[in-house]
Amino acid sequence: MADEDRSSNVTTSRASNPGSQTSLRHRNQRRLTEQLLKGGPATQADLARSTGLSTATVSNIVKSMAAADLVTLTPVTSSGRRAMSVRYNGDGAIAAGIDFGRTHVRVVLANTGYHVVAEKEMPLPMGHRAAEGIAAAADLLEKLMAEATVSRAQLIGAGAGIPGPIDNRNGKVIRGAILPEWVGINLHRELEDALKMPVFVDNDANLGALAQLTWGDQGGVRNLVFVKIGSGIGAGIVLNGELFHGSFGVTGEIGHVTIDEHGTICRCGNRGCLETVSSTAVMVEQLSRGRKVPISTADILSQAAAGDPATLRIIDDAGTAVGRALANVANLISPSVIVIGGPLAELGEVLLSPIRRGLRRHAVPVIGDSITLAVSPLRSRAEALGAAALVFQNDPTTLIS
Amino acid sequence: MADEDRSSNVTTSRASNPGSQTSLRHRNQRRLTEQLLKGGPATQADLARSTGLSTATVSNIVKSMAAADLVTLTPVTSSGRRAMSVRYNGDGAIAAGIDFGRTHVRVVLANTGYHVVAEKEMPLPMGHRAAEGIAAAADLLEKLMAEATVSRAQLIGAGAGIPGPIDNRNGKVIRGAILPEWVGINLHRELEDALKMPVFVDNDANLGALAQLTWGDQGGVRNLVFVKIGSGIGAGIVLNGELFHGSFGVTGEIGHVTIDEHGTICRCGNRGCLETVSSTAVMVEQLSRGRKVPISTADILSQAAAGDPATLRIIDDAGTAVGRALANVANLISPSVIVIGGPLAELGEVLLSPIRRGLRRHAVPVIGDSITLAVSPLRSRAEALGAAALVFQNDPTTLIS
Numbered sequence: 001m002a003d004e005d006r007s008s009n010v011t012t013s014r015a016s017n018p019g020s021q022t023s024l025r026h027r028n029q030r031r032l033t034e035q036l037l038k039g040g041p042a043t044q045a046d047l048a049r050s051t052g053l054s055t056a057t058v059s060n061i062v063k064s065m066a067a068a069d070l071v072t073l074t075p076v077t078s079s080g081r082r083a084m085s086v087r088y089n090g091d092g093a094i095a096a097g098i099d100f101g102r103t104h105v106r107v108v109l110a111n112t113g114y115h116v117v118a119e120k121e122m123p124l125p126m127g128h129r130a131a132e133g134i135a136a137a138a139d140l141l142e143k144l145m146a147e148a149t150v151s152r153a154q155l156i157g158a159g160a161g162i163p164g165p166i167d168n169r170n171g172k173v174i175r176g177a178i179l180p181e182w183v184g185i186n187l188h189r190e191l192e193d194a195l196k197m198p199v200f201v202d203n204d205a206n207l208g209a210l211a212q213l214t215w216g217d218q219g220g221v222r223n224l225v226f227v228k229i230g231s232g233i234g235a236g237i238v239l240n241g242e243l244f245h246g247s248f249g250v251t252g253e254i255g256h257v258t259i260d261e262h263g264t265i266c267r268c269g270n271r272g273c274l275e276t277v278s279s280t281a282v283m284v285e286q287l288s289r290g291r292k293v294p295i296s297t298a299d300i301l302s303q304a305a306a307g308d309p310a311t312l313r314i315i316d317d318a319g320t321a322v323g324r325a326l327a328n329v330a331n332l333i334s335p336s337v338i339v340i341g342g343p344l345a346e347l348g349e350v351l352l353s354p355i356r357r358g359l360r361r362h363a364v365p366v367i368g369d370s371i372t373l374a375v376s377p378l379r380s381r382a383e384a385l386g387a388a389a390l391v392f393q394n395d396p397t398t399l400i401s
Numbered sequence: 402m403a404d405e406d407r408s409s410n411v412t413t414s415r416a417s418n419p420g421s422q423t424s425l426r427h428r429n430q431r432r433l434t435e436q437l438l439k440g441g442p443a444t445q446a447d448l449a450r451s452t453g454l455s456t457a458t459v460s461n462i463v464k465s466m467a468a469a470d471l472v473t474l475t476p477v478t479s480s481g482r483r484a485m486s487v488r489y490n491g492d493g494a495i496a497a498g499i500d501f502g503r504t505h506v507r508v509v510l511a512n513t514g515y516h517v518v519a520e521k522e523m524p525l526p527m528g529h530r531a532a533e534g535i536a537a538a539a540d541l542l543e544k545l546m547a548e549a550t551v552s553r554a555q556l557i558g559a560g561a562g563i564p565g566p567i568d569n570r571n572g573k574v575i576r577g578a579i580l581p582e583w584v585g586i587n588l589h590r591e592l593e594d595a596l597k598m599p600v601f602v603d604n605d606a607n608l609g610a611l612a613q614l615t616w617g618d619q620g621g622v623r624n625l626v627f628v629k630i631g632s633g634i635g636a637g638i639v640l641n642g643e644l645f646h647g648s649f650g651v652t653g654e655i656g657h658v659t660i661d662e663h664g665t666i667c668r669c670g671n672r673g674c675l676e677t678v679s680s681t682a683v684m685v686e687q688l689s690r691g692r693k694v695p696i697s698t699a700d701i702l703s704q705a706a707a708g709d710p711a712t713l714r715i716i717d718d719a720g721t722a723v724g725r726a727l728a729n730v731a732n733l734i735s736p737s738v739i740v741i742g743g744p745l746a747e748l749g750e751v752l753l754s755p756i757r758r759g760l761r762r763h764a765v766p767v768i769g770d771s772i773t774l775a776v777s778p779l780r781s782r783a784e785a786l787g788a789a790a791l792v793f794q795n796d797p798t799t800l801i802s
Contacts, residue, residue: 239640240645246735246736252733256763269766333647335647364577364657366566
């Protein structure tokens with residue numbers, strides 16, 4: 001409704017007749033372009049659904065846009081049927097996506113057609129200060145720009161994610177973050193100061209969820225949950241096709257669902273939270289007992305591949321608990337898809353199987369049966385890719401002439 | 402965006418110049434009227450927020466609508482400040498709201514100004530068949546129409562709620578309903594056949610949530626959870642100002658959150674669900690042990706008022722468990738308000754206090770601290786009132802000339 005008003009105001013201030021066919025076609029093309037920027041490449045059927053335009057209108061506009069080289073068509077298979085994926089070519093605008101982790105920072109440069117033009121990750125010391133992480137990101141960004149010969153003028157902004165909640169009332173990283181050294185800083189302001197461009201920030205799990213919709217194959221999904229299992233556990237929630245931020249930006253804190261009333265004390269101050277059972281930090285700790293050198297998350301993957309019984313048991317217990325927590329999520333909001341991300345996603349069915357068992361055991365049957373459970377095909381790149389998409393999501397109209 | 406398109410099509414097909422001031426004013430007045438029908442009486446500030454119109458525009462339109470007797474203004478206090486509540490007078494259109502319970506049916510008749518013009522409840526035998534309940538509702542409706550001299554022509558439709566999930570892919574009441582005799586019926590079709598008017602159906606907790614927004618004092622709230630504690634326990638969820646229905650209509654099933662892994666078997670087939678601890682059915686059962694005649698839900702209220710220690714303990718245990726389940730909800734979607742409904746809401750602080758304790762104990766602190774917890778001021782009328790609002794919610798434009 002607000003859009004209707006805005007459009008009518010815009011219309012009034014223009015000289016051309018707003019009811020004419022030309023004007024209508026221009027508006028429809030703009031809407032389609034906005035959707036391609038915001039949602040990434042999509043089939044014509046998905047574009048019709050997400051824009052509300054008829055399939056005939058979408059097909060006509062796509063045809064003329066393709067003739068003008070504004071979009072590229074690529075054959076894909078969608079729900080088992082052959083279709084054409086439409087990708088916006090754009091005008092050379094580039095977005096940066098930054099993923100801050102406990103021990104790494106990754107930067108990607110992506111164009112409006114959702115193609116990665118450059119990408120790099122570098123390690124950060126455990127316990128690094130926010131300033132160090134931000135400086136490293138700025139360095140990495142400069143290097144990537146040089147490598148891919150991207151100019152300052154082409155860079156329209158940067159998206160960034162951290163593994164911790166951000167209070168959108170004041171922009172601050174709040175307690176509970178996996179990066180305790182970052183708590184209390186205003187990430188948005190610090191990054192804009194360092195990078196000298198518009199910056200958009202969000203929690204890493206939210207960016208993972210956004211990446212599934214834009215870069216992944218979940219473009220048409222209306223209700224989706226992305227679960228990041230890492231040193232912490234969090235979820236990004238897509239409802240009615242949009243990221244959901246709750247009343248002040250902090251949502252999807254499934255790492256703090258009580259799994260064992262009398263369990264271990266959690267860093268949040270409660271007891272027996274999901275994170276005390278299923279985080280990679282806890283799994284590493286348990287599997288390192290009696291060893292001189294603690295194992296790494298990568299070791300969990302290799303030991304599982306080698307069939308180590310203790311590792312498989314730890315994964316099974318962790319997965320079952322994640323499944324139980326997801327059953328609560330399912331009972332509450334009934335998403336059609338749940339995607340598992342984070343380093344353990346590489347385990348594939350070894351991880352999905354106990355999660356599915358926990359989910360089915362604890363969910364209301366009709367809901368549990370309706371959910372598609374999968375690991376993220378975007379692997380460790382999901383958060384940085386989602387961060388780049390966040391730039392295109394924020395008022396894409398500024399990109400369209 | 403879809404609205405923009407629709408409006409532009411409508412515009413094109415009209416003779417008048419769509420860009421003119423008169424047309425713009427007409428459109429804005431229509432939007433305001435739609436909001437008053439959909440959202441119920443509201444202050445001018447809330448109307449500006451929900452329509453996206455400026456406060457000056459809202460004030461101008463309201464002034465001229467009041468002069469034409471289209472709306473009535475009533476002084477209210479909103480967030481501690483004096484304001485005028487705007488109520489749509491309408492044209493005599495009436496909606497029926499029907500609330501089916503395990504042992505009752507309640508019908509209300511309401512006008513477009515959200516005034517109840519007639520209201521009645523009658524008991525139904527435990528274990529009644531759906532056909533009996535529907536016949537009783539049809540009878541009650543006829544009686545109320547006669548009493549309030551409402552004609553068939555004035556009745557624009559009926560909303561109805563049942564304490565059970567409805568699958569919106571096929572309109573059927575599904576397993577898990579508190580009314581097992583109703584499972585499998587197509588409530589929407591049966592009611593339209595019996596009442597001979599347009600019918601809209603939803604789960605009772607969803608209607609309770611809708612009632613808080615429309616009839617209650619939560620009109621401006623964007624994210625709200627309404628929890629109905631009765632023979633079953635369910636939640637209605639409002640996200641971004643709209644009822645949320647998930648992927649196929651079944652959401653808010655918090656009655657089946659696992660509270661005790663090794664607890665009692667639940668009617669859903671799982672074990673130790675919230676309903677096995679906190680439903681009125683379980684409380685009645687526990688408090689009836691050793692008595693010749695089982696107590697009623699009403700007895701729980703009177704025994705609590707008399708300070709009976711066993712009753713207070715049962716309420717405390719039930720409330721704490723509800724609070725723990727709500728902490729999961731809070732961690733996930735961070736609503737700003739949680740409203741408790743159902744017969745136990747009469748207990749007020751006696752019930753809210755353990756719920757608050759459970760919520761605070763298990764929620765991520767920054768989220769738990771941000772939530773307002775309250776009992777529904779609409780008491781046992783919430784579901785029927787929400788059902789009437791459902792009629793006005795469904796394409797209110799048909800009501801506006």
